[in-house]
Amino acid sequence: MENSQTNSPTTAIMELANMISVPMALNAVVRLNVADAIWQGGSNNPLSAAEILSAAAVGPGGDAENLQRILRLLTSFGVFEEHLNADATKRRYSLTEVGKTLATDENGLSYGAYVLQHHQDALMRAWTLVHEAVLDPSSEPFVKANGEGAYSYYGKKPEMNELMLKAMSGVSVPFMKAFLNSYDGFQGVGTLVDVGGSAGDCLRMIMSKNPSIKKGVNFDLPEVVEKAPKIPGVEHVGGDLLKTIPSAVDIFMKWILTTWTDDECKHILKNCHDALPPGGKVVACEPVLPNHTDNSHRSRALLEGDIFVMTIYRSKGKHRTEMEYRELGIAAGFRYFKAKILLDQFYTVLEFQK
Ligand SMILES: C[S@@+](CC[C@H](N)C(=O)[O-])C[C@H]1O[C@@H](n2cnc3c(N)ncnc32)[C@H](O)[C@@H]1O
CATH class of the missing domain: 1.10.10.10 (Winged helix-like DNA-binding domain superfamily/Winged helix DNA-binding domain)
Structure with a gap:
C-alpha cells in the first residue's frame, strides 16, 4: 500500500x-x-x-x-x-x-519578476559558492563568481537593471498597500526622500495617501533613476547613499540597510541624520529576524533572505534583529527608536527619530 x-x-x-x-x-x-x-x-x-x-x-x-x-x-x-x-x-x-501572487495584476505586476530576478545566471553562479562566505568573507560569492559587486554588475546590463526594477515593484506595491493601511507617521510631513527608492513606487503610494507631502525625492543610483517612470510631484535624483543623502523633513527607506555591513549602516544612518531637521525621522521597512528560530513561512523567508544577502550582496550585509537595529540607530546619533512588526508581512517598520 x-x-x-x-x-x-x-x-x-x-x-x-x-x-x-x-x-x-x-x-x-x-x-x-x-x-x-x-x-x-x-x-x-x-x-x-x-x-x-x-x-x-x-x-x-x-x-x-x-x-x-x-x-x-x-x-x-x-x-x-x-x-x-x-x-x-x-x-x-x-x-x-x-x-x-504569480498572476499579473491590473498594474502589470506580480511576484513573478522577483522569482526571475533571483534565478538569473549571474546569481546562480554565486549560489554554488555559499561556503566561500564562511571561508573567505572578504568578498561575496557573487563577486567571486562574476568579478564585481551585484549592483555594479546589474548597472552594466540593462535587462538585469530593468528586471530588478520590476521585481522590486512586484514585491513592494502589495507590501506598501498593507503598510499604509495602518501607518499614519507621515501626516503633516512636507518633504520626503525615499533612499534607494528604485522605480519610485513606494514614494508614489506614500504621497497619494499623504497629500501634505508636496515634494518627494526618489533617490537611487544614477543608472536606476534614469529608467524610473515620471511620477507627478516626484523628483528622481541619482547619487550614492554612502556619500550624501538629499535633505528632507522625513526619510523613507525600504529594503536598504539589509544589504550593507554594520559600519556601512552606521554611515548611511549618519548621512540620514545629517539630512534631517531636529525631530525628523527615518522610517525604514526592513526584513527583521525573530529572536527565536522556527519553521513558519515568515521566519523561513527571513532566514533565506539573510543567506541571499550574504551570497549576492554583501557577505557581511545581513538581516538583523530589532535590537541590532536599535544599536545601529543610537550609534548614528538618533535619540529614539521604535519597531512595529507586521506579522503577516516580510518587513518590520523601524523608526529612528533625531
Ligand atoms: C533591495 S532594493 C530596494 C528597492 C526599493 N526600496 C523597494 O523596496 O522596492 C535596494 C535599492 O538600493 C539601491 N542602491 C544600491 N546601492 C545604492 C547606492 N550606493 N546609493 C543609492 N541607492 C543604492 C538599488 O539600486 C536598489 O534600488
Whole structure:
C-alpha cells in the first residue's frame, strides 16, 4: 500500500538534498506564464497541463507531461491545487492563494519578476559558492563568481537593471498597500526622500495617501533613476547613499540597510541624520529576524533572505534583529527608536527619530 505520508530522517534529508527542484520549478512556471494561463482574468478554473500549455501560448512542441510533473511538485509546496478525477488518472490545476501572487495584476505586476530576478545566471553562479562566505568573507560569492559587486554588475546590463526594477515593484506595491493601511507617521510631513527608492513606487503610494507631502525625492543610483517612470510631484535624483543623502523633513527607506555591513549602516544612518531637521525621522521597512528560530513561512523567508544577502550582496550585509537595529540607530546619533512588526508581512517598520 502507498504510504507517502510517512516522514523519517532519511526522507527528510532526501527532501532537503533535492530541494533545488522547488525554486527551479517555480522559476519554470513563471517563465512559462502558467499562473496567467490559469488565472485568465480571475476565472481560476482548474486546467490540465495540456490546456495550460495552450493557454500560455508557449508555442508548438510544449511537453504537457513534463509540465504536469512540475505542477505536481509545486502543488506539494502550496502553489497549485490539484484536482483529480475519480480514478486518479487525470489531473487539473488551479491557483492557491500563494499561486495567485504569480498572476499579473491590473498594474502589470506580480511576484513573478522577483522569482526571475533571483534565478538569473549571474546569481546562480554565486549560489554554488555559499561556503566561500564562511571561508573567505572578504568578498561575496557573487563577486567571486562574476568579478564585481551585484549592483555594479546589474548597472552594466540593462535587462538585469530593468528586471530588478520590476521585481522590486512586484514585491513592494502589495507590501506598501498593507503598510499604509495602518501607518499614519507621515501626516503633516512636507518633504520626503525615499533612499534607494528604485522605480519610485513606494514614494508614489506614500504621497497619494499623504497629500501634505508636496515634494518627494526618489533617490537611487544614477543608472536606476534614469529608467524610473515620471511620477507627478516626484523628483528622481541619482547619487550614492554612502556619500550624501538629499535633505528632507522625513526619510523613507525600504529594503536598504539589509544589504550593507554594520559600519556601512552606521554611515548611511549618519548621512540620514545629517539630512534631517531636529525631530525628523527615518522610517525604514526592513526584513527583521525573530529572536527565536522556527519553521513558519515568515521566519523561513527571513532566514533565506539573510543567506541571499550574504551570497549576492554583501557577505557581511545581513538581516538583523530589532535590537541590532536599535544599536545601529543610537550609534548614528538618533535619540529614539521604535519597531512595529507586521506579522503577516516580510518587513518590520523601524523608526529612528533625531
Ligand atoms: C533591495 S532594493 C530596494 C528597492 C526599493 N526600496 C523597494 O523596496 O522596492 C535596494 C535599492 O538600493 C539601491 N542602491 C544600491 N546601492 C545604492 C547606492 N550606493 N546609493 C543609492 N541607492 C543604492 C538599488 O539600486 C536598489 O534600488
